[in-house]
Amino acid sequence: MSSDFYTTSILPYAGIIVKICRAYTNNQEDFEDYYQEVCLQIWKSRDRFKGQSEWSTWVYRLSLNVSMTLLKKRKSNPKYFASDMLPEELEDGIPVFSDEALDHLYNAIKQLSEVDRGVILLYLEEKSYLEIAEIMGTNPNNIGVRVKRIKERLKKLLDGKIY
Numbered sequence: 570m571s572s573d574f575y576t577t578s579i580l581p582y583a584g585i586i587v588k589i590c591r592a593y594t595n596n597q598e599d600f601e602d603y604y605q606e607v608c609l610q611i612w613k614s615r616d617r618f619k620g621q622s623e624w625s626t627w628v629y630r631l632s633l634n635v636s637m638t639l640l641k642k643r644k645s646n647p648k649y650f651a652s653d654m655l656p657e658e659l660e661d662g663i664p665v666f667s668d669e670a671l672d673h674l675y676n677a678i679k680q681l682s683e684v685d686r687g688v689i690l691l692y693l694e695e696k697s698y699l700e701i702a703e704i705m706g707t708n709p710n711n712i713g714v715r716v717k718r719i720k721e722r723l724k725k726l727l728d729g730k731i732y
Contacts (some may be wrong), residue, residue: 593636677726
């Protein structure tokens with residue numbers, strides 16, 4: 570991967586990639602693997618980008634698809650997927666996020682299905698239902714209903730009603 574491509578086409582969108590990779594991983598090592606794989610897949614598929622959407626939409630879609638694929642592979646291979654336990658902190662003892670409330674929110678998000686995680690992350694990024702639908706490959710009405718259900722589930726998770 571050329572440093573020019575990384576600097577112009579990946580680095581400005583690193584925040585997107587980091588948020589998505591964090592939502593699909595439980596430790597620093599997995600996070601780094603996911604981040605690297607997402608960057609690699611963006612580079613490999615760059616020629617398939619037709620400009621029919623924003624580059625950021627392309628990055629979201631690839632990041633979500635790669636993360637969900639890697640998570641499914643880890644779940645189907647117990648050798649690599651040790652536990653569904655959600656760590657309160659990374660291996661080096663540092664909280665996953667510096668803000669405790671944000672940390673609780675991300676731990677709750679990790680309890681959602683892979684697709685619901687992607688939808689709520691995009692919603693939290695203040696993407697419109699139309700943008701979320703485009704990224705997720707569905708229709709905006711479906712996203713509206715899904716967001717409402719996800720918010721209800723997260724509220725229950727955060728209120729401690731679901732474990």
